[in-house]
Amino acid sequence: MNWFCFVWTVLFSMVWQCPAAPSTPSPTAPGSTAQDEVECPSNCVLLIYSNRSTSEAQDPLVMTSTELNPDHYEAQRAAHAVRYYLNTLYGTPFRQLSFSKVHQARTEDLGEAGMKYLLEISVKDSLNKSSEKLCSAEVVYPRGETQQPPKVQISCAASLQLNTSAEEEDFYKRYSAADSAVSGKDIPDSYGHVDPEMVPFWKLAGVASTFIMLNESNENTLYNLAQVAKITQLESQNGQLRLEYVVLLHDMISQVIIIACITTSDD
Amino acid sequence: MLKSGLLFLLLSFSGCAALLFRDIEQQSTTRNYDYTKYHNMSEISAWMEQIVKENPGVVTSQTYGKTFEGRDITLLKISVANPDGKEKKAVWMDCGIHAREWIAPAFCQWFVREVLQTYRTDEKMKEMVQNLDFYVTPVLNIDGYVYTWINETTRLWRKSRSPPPANCTCYGVDLNRNFNANWGTVGVSTDCCSNTYCGESPASEKEAQAVTEFVKNRTKEIICFLTIHSYGQQVLLPYGHPQIMAPNHAELLEAGTGAAKAMTAVHKQEYEAGTPPEILYEFSGSSKDWARLAGIPFSYTFELRDKNEFGFLLPEDQIQPACQEAYAGARHIITYAHDKFFTDSNNAGAVSASITLWVTALTSYLITYVLE
Numbered sequence: 001m002n003w004f005c006f007v008w009t010v011l012f013s014m015v016w017q018c019p020a021a022p023s024t025p026s027p028t029a030p031g032s033t034a035q036d037e038v039e040c041p042s043n044c045v046l047l048i049y050s051n052r053s054t055s056e057a058q059d060p061l062v063m064t065s066t067e068l069n070p071d072h073y074e075a076q077r078a079a080h081a082v083r084y085y086l087n088t089l090y091g092t093p094f095r096q097l098s099f100s101k102v103h104q105a106r107t108e109d110l111g112e113a114g115m116k117y118l119l120e121i122s123v124k125d126s127l128n129k130s131s132e133k134l135c136s137a138e139v140v141y142p143r144g145e146t147q148q149p150p151k152v153q154i155s156c157a158a159s160l161q162l163n164t165s166a167e168e169e170d171f172y173k174r175y176s177a178a179d180s181a182v183s184g185k186d187i188p189d190s191y192g193h194v195d196p197e198m199v200p201f202w203k204l205a206g207v208a209s210t211f212i213m214l215n216e217s218n219e220n221t222l223y224n225l226a227q228v229a230k231i232t233q234l235e236s237q238n239g240q241l242r243l244e245y246v247v248l249l250h251d252m253i254s255q256v257i258i259i260a261c262i263t264t265s266d267d
Numbered sequence: 268m269l270k271s272g273l274l275f276l277l278l279s280f281s282g283c284a285a286l287l288f289r290d291i292e293q294q295s296t297t298r299n300y301d302y303t304k305y306h307n308m309s310e311i312s313a314w315m316e317q318i319v320k321e322n323p324g325v326v327t328s329q330t331y332g333k334t335f336e337g338r339d340i341t342l343l344k345i346s347v348a349n350p351d352g353k354e355k356k357a358v359w360m361d362c363g364i365h366a367r368e369w370i371a372p373a374f375c376q377w378f379v380r381e382v383l384q385t386y387r388t389d390e391k392m393k394e395m396v397q398n399l400d401f402y403v404t405p406v407l408n409i410d411g412y413v414y415t416w417i418n419e420t421t422r423l424w425r426k427s428r429s430p431p432p433a434n435c436t437c438y439g440v441d442l443n444r445n446f447n448a449n450w451g452t453v454g455v456s457t458d459c460c461s462n463t464y465c466g467e468s469p470a471s472e473k474e475a476q477a478v479t480e481f482v483k484n485r486t487k488e489i490i491c492f493l494t495i496h497s498y499g500q501q502v503l504l505p506y507g508h509p510q511i512m513a514p515n516h517a518e519l520l521e522a523g524t525g526a527a528k529a530m531t532a533v534h535k536q537e538y539e540a541g542t543p544p545e546i547l548y549e550f551s552g553s554s555k556d557w558a559r560l561a562g563i564p565f566s567y568t569f570e571l572r573d574k575n576e577f578g579f580l581l582p583e584d585q586i587q588p589a590c591q592e593a594y595a596g597a598r599h600i601i602t603y604a605h606d607k608f609f610t611d612s613n614n615a616g617a618v619s620a621s622i623t624l625w626v627t628a629l630t631s632y633l634i635t636y637v638l639e
Contacts, residue, residue, distance in 0.1 A: 069545070071539060071541070071546065072541070072546055073544075073545065073546055073547060073548060100537075185419070186422075188577060189580070190305075190415075190416075190422045190580065191305055191580075191582065191583050192577050192580040192582030192583060193582060194582075224578055226579065226580070227580060250423075250578060252499070252547075252548075253548050254456075254462065255425060255461075255462035255463050256461070256462055257423050
């Protein structure tokens, strides 16, 4: 157990890359029909993400640079990519990071290497809502036909690193016990309600989703967690807390709902 | 004879009591209506009937179309007589064009209640209802809304419920891509399975036709067109197409920015104003774009709470603050539009008075010198 480093190994399979469920007569895109009870099949494509490594050397040749309106969508979408990245590093069931404002933004066209966004943003911490940290971030969206994740790096006026809290320790202890069998569905429910005991699991789903959302991000996407369709606790291996999630992710731009399976375990 | 007399009396009393009890029950219904809970379509329809009953001479209802599945699309009209018999203008508001955005119909109901509770006592509202009628459609995409209430797996439905075209398999058209406003040009999909499918042709959907028919016959009357959505906390002005700009863009931006500021001020939640290509994404075929093109000067899409924590599944304990914010924004724009049309005429009076004064002064000056 190593909560301090917040390393999550996220085993993830995209259900919509899977063969169509037998009850569906013809393939339909997600979000077009009601999603049936989704099981996480083992024959789906498995993608493994670990926490983000810091970026590699940048192309020293600066191409065209354009100032952006920080309130307009281009800068905002890049800031969301930074948000996903921060949560893959530091997010926990009890701590999520986001941004309150983009103060400055510009792009540098790196040609073959992609499009770089340089942002000055204020980062918000759910644990300390009153103080925000000023950060400089860079997001490089690669060019190409197929989806590739953006590369993000960030430096802040003050460190975002925090010690594991007592709350997190208690949470882990309680639910990694041998007889623990957490399960749930539709979180929040249709009325927006989340059972207080399920809140950390809901927040954890959000953090785990940021791995996928970052991986699927490009200049034309903006993802949010719409709902946790299902959560099942898997058998603990070596005292680890292992959870299987089916999450629904909403892309604001295409308005699609993506169904994804995530397995989380702390490492 | 005494027995039948007594029986008659007893029956009369119980009959009266029953009627009285029913009246009390009915009269107390919208007083007990919980505006901070989400209501299904039959509850909303019953509420609409009740509002009409409880506000005779002020509220009427009008069915102006049918959904694909044959349901009546109905609006509430709030109309108070103008004391001088002057010609009135109107405000249009519709909610629930996208089925999963439940906070929107909740706001339309809230808005109606707010207007009815304040039009006799709030000075500005009193003035405005004398000059403006309100047309409010609590749920436009009724088929979609009903669908989202079936169970948890249907909750995130967005589109209408019309059947797929040939060679495609999915239901529904995105009603906010279906209007005849640069239809099919940007930000749409031609794949019927997409959530931004714009339909086979402009206003192919009965719900879009209903709005189009009703509003296009009233474009001189309607000065403000507000269509309510969630989520994102934005006030969107025309146009969704990146290459066209409304002729009154400056005042649209001024009123919209003012609305966003007013909404932010209520509970310190950030709202921003702008055109979709600036602050959201470009798209065509929206109802607000169609309304602006049809000549309605103040046309906006409101995106209500929240930013991204709950999204479409906004908790019921946020209905009140969300509606308070939305009301502040709507009121700002309605006031702006109202004052432009009804205070400017007062200014015109002042202008003609000063012209008269100058003509008189000039004439007397000329007469003095000519006669000299």
